[in-house]
Amino acid sequence: MTEGVATANAALRTRRRPRWRISEHPYIWVAPLTLLLLATYVYPAVEVVRFSFTNATLLNPEYEYTLRSYQALQRNTSLGGLLWITFLFVFASVVFQLLLGLLIALALNRGVNRNLPGVSVVRIVILSSWIVPGVAAGIVWQLIFSEASYGFLNSLLRDVGLPPVKWLSRPDIAIWSAVIANIWRGTAFSMILLYAGLVIIPKSLYEAAAVDGASAWRQFWYVTLPQLRPILLINTILISIFTLNTFDLILALTGGGPGRATEVLSLYAYNLVFRNFDLANGSVIAVVLLAISVVFTFFYIRLLPKENET
Amino acid sequence: MKRSFVATLLACTVLGGTGALAQELVTADRVGDPGAPNVLTFRTNPGQSPNNPSPEQNAAFKPIWQEFAEAHPDWQVQFEFFSTDIGGEHARLLEQARAGRAPDCVSVDSFQLALFVQNGVLQPVTSFFEQEEIDDLFPFIREGITGEDGEIYAWWWGTDLRIFYRDTTVMPDAPATWDELQAAASAAAEAGKEGVLFNGGRWEGTAFDWLAHFWSQGGELVDDTGKPIFGEGDNREYMLNALTFYDELVESGAAPSRVANIATYDDFNAAAIAGTAASFIGGHWQRSQIREGMSPEQFANWEVSEIPGPTPDQRATGTGGWTVAAFSDDPAKIEMCVALMREVFMGPANEVVGDLPTRQALFDSLPRFQDEYFTQLRDYLVNGKARPGVPIYPEISNQLQIMMGEVLAQTKEPDAALTDAWNAVNEAYSRM
Numbered sequence: 001m002t003e004g005v006a007t008a009n010a011a012l013r014t015r016r017r018p019r020w021r022i023s024e025h026p027y028i029w030v031a032p033l034t035l036l037l038l039a040t041y042v043y044p045a046v047e048v049v050r051f052s053f054t055n056a057t058l059l060n061p062e063y064e065y066t067l068r069s070y071q072a073l074q075r076n077t078s079l080g081g082l083l084w085i086t087f088l089f090v091f092a093s094v095v096f097q098l099l100l101g102l103l104i105a106l107a108l109n110r111g112v113n114r115n116l117p118g119v120s121v122v123r124i125v126i127l128s129s130w131i132v133p134g135v136a137a138g139i140v141w142q143l144i145f146s147e148a149s150y151g152f153l154n155s156l157l158r159d160v161g162l163p164p165v166k167w168l169s170r171p172d173i174a175i176w177s178a179v180i181a182n183i184w185r186g187t188a189f190s191m192i193l194l195y196a197g198l199v200i201i202p203k204s205l206y207e208a209a210a211v212d213g214a215s216a217w218r219q220f221w222y223v224t225l226p227q228l229r230p231i232l233l234i235n236t237i238l239i240s241i242f243t244l245n246t247f248d249l250i251l252a253l254t255g256g257g258p259g260r261a262t263e264v265l266s267l268y269a270y271n272l273v274f275r276n277f278d279l280a281n282g283s284v285i286a287v288v289l290l291a292i293s294v295v296f297t298f299f300y301i302r303l304l305p306k307e308n309e310t
Numbered sequence: 311m312k313r314s315f316v317a318t319l320l321a322c323t324v325l326g327g328t329g330a331l332a333q334e335l336v337t338a339d340r341v342g343d344p345g346a347p348n349v350l351t352f353r354t355n356p357g358q359s360p361n362n363p364s365p366e367q368n369a370a371f372k373p374i375w376q377e378f379a380e381a382h383p384d385w386q387v388q389f390e391f392f393s394t395d396i397g398g399e400h401a402r403l404l405e406q407a408r409a410g411r412a413p414d415c416v417s418v419d420s421f422q423l424a425l426f427v428q429n430g431v432l433q434p435v436t437s438f439f440e441q442e443e444i445d446d447l448f449p450f451i452r453e454g455i456t457g458e459d460g461e462i463y464a465w466w467w468g469t470d471l472r473i474f475y476r477d478t479t480v481m482p483d484a485p486a487t488w489d490e491l492q493a494a495a496s497a498a499a500e501a502g503k504e505g506v507l508f509n510g511g512r513w514e515g516t517a518f519d520w521l522a523h524f525w526s527q528g529g530e531l532v533d534d535t536g537k538p539i540f541g542e543g544d545n546r547e548y549m550l551n552a553l554t555f556y557d558e559l560v561e562s563g564a565a566p567s568r569v570a571n572i573a574t575y576d577d578f579n580a581a582a583i584a585g586t587a588a589s590f591i592g593g594h595w596q597r598s599q600i601r602e603g604m605s606p607e608q609f610a611n612w613e614v615s616e617i618p619g620p621t622p623d624q625r626a627t628g629t630g631g632w633t634v635a636a637f638s639d640d641p642a643k644i645e646m647c648v649a650l651m652r653e654v655f656m657g658p659a660n661e662v663v664g665d666l667p668t669r670q671a672l673f674d675s676l677p678r679f680q681d682e683y684f685t686q687l688r689d690y691l692v693n694g695k696a697r698p699g700v701p702i703y704p705e706i707s708n709q710l711q712i713m714m715g716e717v718l719a720q721t722k723e724p725d726a727a728l729t730d731a732w733n734a735v736n737e738a739y740s741r742m
Contacts, residue, residue: 055741058401058404058405059404059428059429059701061408061429068741069741072737147568147571148581148584148586149584150580150584168570168571169567169568169569169719170567171719251395254511254571255573257511257512257570257712257715258510258511258512258571258721259715259719260712260715261715261719261721263512270398273401275398275401278738280741
């Protein structure tokens with residue numbers, strides 16, 4: 001009898017203290033990543049915002065909190081031009097990276113469907129442009145656009161009897177040269193995302209459209225594009241953020257010149273901090289860039305499929 | 311069997327030991343025995359290290375590094391390298407120095423040295439040099455390395471200067487004045503050449519090289535307190551004269567419009583070697599570079615002279631160069647850093663890389679500098695002018711680069727471009 005009571009009590013204690021399961025405590029799983037993100041992303045961003053409310057420079061360790069840098073931004077007569085150049089650079093880059101990325105992805109997808117040889121090689125070749133660091137890409141494109149007698153593009157133009165173009169020395173052309181270089185570099189990323197989107201479109205949709213007698217163009221318009229819509233939107237936002245933050249390619253290609261013809265906001269921020277040692281004003285520009293990126297990110301989050309939609 | 315195994319083991323041990331003994335004392339990023347107990351970190355340009363990209367200079371440097379390693383068997387020097395973005399590298403270095411994380415010893419660009427001295431991150435090295443050696447320095451060099459307390463904070467071992475290169479088959483006589491250069495370059499352009507090339511893109515070289523034309527008239531960028539004065543009074547007039555001179559070179563076709571995007575001296579080398587340029591304003595070190603790329607016959611046609619001035623008597627040239635400074639406060643490391651200054655850079659490195667000696671006695675005695683070319687340069691150094699070592703200089707340079715780009719691309723008139731640059735610099739100065 002006593003033995004039976006003891007066993008029952010032990011069973012009760014076991015029931016009262018349920019077994020600790022790590023899967024029921026997600027914070028422990030998430031903590032290392034959270035700490036890493038806080039240290040490498042959130043902390044620097046907070047520091048940038050903090051410095052933007054100071055008069056800090058790299059030349060003087062002492063600083064005080066002030067709104068002077070934001071007031072200086074309002075007085076900055078170059079800001080309008082910088083914003084316009086940045087808008088041109090981002091808008092043109094995004095539009096053409098999307099279009100070219102889509103074209104290449106469609107061609108690759110068609111190639112795979114038809115078992116054409118060499119599709120993988122083409123994919124690797126295109127991807128290589130994305131792997132090349134921005135500074136290296138800038139130097140390569142500088143050689144291509146060079147207006148010296150040995151410049152690649154102008155040599156081609158001369159060979160076909162056309163006059164040379166002032167790719168980098170005319171301000172109204174230089175910005176488009178920077179855009180071309182950036183399109184070359186960024187198209188591969190769009191291609192990869194869109195190709196992934198194309199692959200998952202159910203073949204049955206195309207088969208049904210074919211049965212209905214839809215032409216290739218109508219299949220593209222009524223099947224491919226609607227199915228790709230979420231990926232297209234996400235791609236647009238991602239490459240907009242990437243392009244907004246691009247400065248290394250321009251730094252190597254034109255340095256922002258002639259004059260300020262190719263100086264985008266991110267390069268301006270870099271120049272302020274690392275050339276003029278002006279930490280506070282550079283941080284203000286970085287905050288402006290951060291704000292624009294946050295708006296893009298907000299749209300990105302809204303467009304991401306919800307869990308119950310997947 | 312057992313005996314042969316022991317013999318093999320012994321042989322391996324002996325050979326291994328010999329291998330360790332024969333371990334290279336000089337590698338691309340280390341000088342000294344890797345097992346040496348003391349380490350000195352030294353950040354520098356690849357060209358001033360065992361990682362020099364020129365095979366010729368690398369070979370000439372090797373015995374110097376070897377001798378240094380053998381003379382200091384308890385030390386190994388570990389190299390860190392600057393990228394080509396010297397301005398950005400120095401900004402990061404200053405931040406590191408403030409946080410106490412700078413390398414022990416660093417090659418500092420001469421015009422940035424004042425920023426480091428003013429921030430108190432360098433160690434004085436006066437006691438390591440004889441007064442005779444200090445007095446032997448060219449005056450602008452001595453001034454550049456001396457702090458307000460009279461201490462020397464670095465050793466400026468090599469200087470450079472800007473000169474005018476010309477192809478004598480196209481431009482037989484050296485132009486002495488702006489007008490003569492305009493006429494000679496226009497004639498060369500009519501003959502199908504690029505008349506004259508110079509830096510005009512967004513980088514330091516553009517402002518620095520062009521400032522020779524401003525300085526030659528007696529212009530000053532800042533006053534004694536470091537306040538910008540280049541946009542007012544006579545200085546404004548000198549600026550406009552120099553700016554209009556460059557504007558007219560491009561407008562007339564004497565200089566190609568592509569100068570608005572030239573942001574490296576390498577472009578001049580390429581054009582000279584390709585035979586497309588008649589002349590250019592470049593650095594004295596480029597002579598050896600174009601010699602490497604040209605046939606002896608072609609190179610014989612190229613001569614150098616002083617940068618033309620507004621009149622033959624008004625000449626100036628920008629002088630830069632590199633210093634070595636001690637950042638560590640460890641006395642042993644400071645001593646080792648000074649050993650580098652003295653045993654590698656003060657003389658031997660001048661011989662290898664061709665940077666001009668900063669001491670009269672070395673200029674007179676080092677074999678490399680005894681030929682006609684360097685004798686010419688020694689005369690030009692009389693008109694040498696260093697950039698002011700003041701905190702506002704980087705912004706002045708930045709605005710001058712923007713001004714030059716706008717004028718050379720013909721998007722702004724010189725007067726408007728100068729006014730914008732002047733206002734922007736004053737706005738920046740007011741925030742300092």
